Amino acid sequence: MAPPRHRDRGFSRRIQYGLFFGYVAATAGIVAGLALLLIARFNPVTFDGIRGLALDLTTPIASAARPIVRGADSLGQEIRDYLNAGAQNSALRDQLVQARRDLIRARVLAAQNAQLKRIVKLVESDPTVVATARIVGSDLVGSRRFATLAAGSADGVQRGQPVRTPDGLVGRIAETGRHAARIVLLTDGGSTVPLRIVRTGEPALADGRGDGTLELRATGGVHAFQRGDLLVTSGVGGVYPPDMPVAVVVTTSGEIATGRPLANPAKLDFAIVLPEAMAPPPVAPPAGRTHR
């Protein structure tokens, strides 16, 4: 095939000028785009308005189709459950007996705990719920790990608030529209959460890696982590309320371990938005790690 000849548009002045100004506009656009990125880097709150508006406009599409997708998603599981009904039944019965024993033990401990707290007069702020809403989608294409929540600033949701499900911590609100908000998941590369290892009480940090896992770093020593360790929020820093379950250690190598978030993003249906544990500082820190 011969090379395309379309760029030779003859000797018409008008067309030549048009082509030229097209290139000028494109170059100016590139400069403007880079300027926008620089602004986003140094003042991340600038574009909240327009991004929130886009979020509001696009969320209804996702929320309408979400139940269908969830239905198809769980169909395979339901068929498998039906086939395994017998074996599952006896296994579950065994588990139930064990769980009942654990529950009784836990109740005793809870009562003891409450008693001890009364003795030392420990004041605990009970976090109230800001909003409970559906999670309707996530970023499928980009390299950030965002999820979209069907509640926005009209429901009291604000940038920076922590989000959880009954299973554990999900992430933090990154930006809000009127009726929708974007959550930075724990596994996003820009997310860092202060944690505590339940077994030892040692502090740790969880950084998102962008591939569905967390990188856990202990501040307390070389062999801080063991496989299967449960990590909860420590409450340090005043964003996340303390003692929310976050992750389980999957593999360890020296000081660094890999964790799996307890709240599986693919199975999330409803999420609870909590207020920030303490009043935010004057300029709310953005979700990105690099600004801190």
Next chain:
Amino acid sequence: MTLIDTDPLLRPSATRLWLVPVLSTLLGSATALLPFVVSAPVLPPLGLLMVLAWRLLRPEMWPAWVALPLGLADDLLSGAQIGSAMTLWTITFLAIDVADHRPMWRDYWLDWGLAGIAIMFCTLGAWALEGFAEGVGLLWPVVPQIALAILVFPAVARLCARLDRWRLTR
């Protein structure tokens, strides 16, 4: 229909001529809104694939600056930093313009190769710009996405050709 309405050359309406490519690209970008919740980027960037397919199929249709508004729409739909797709797509368009000026033979494989380079540039560029603006995770989850996007490109180009034929017939 009166005689004056009928176009003797049977040309399609001007609206359809420009709306079809723009709308199909926007739809490609809007696949980011599909209601799945995932823990790694799984879908190829269909907006980018669409825009590349149209650019390579109809080089004379769009001036280079068209990538600016289309990229902005892609940024807004996908929740990326505003300006990232805008910049990267426009640079890609200018680069393809430069490639078009080279007197070389062009065929299917060369177009695919050009698209492959463009996809790699845009995806890695988007990853780097996100990292610059807010911070991202590891690079390797992006690699399978790039491979998938390059493999999917011929199918998208086919779809574009189909749309183009429908666009130009009356």
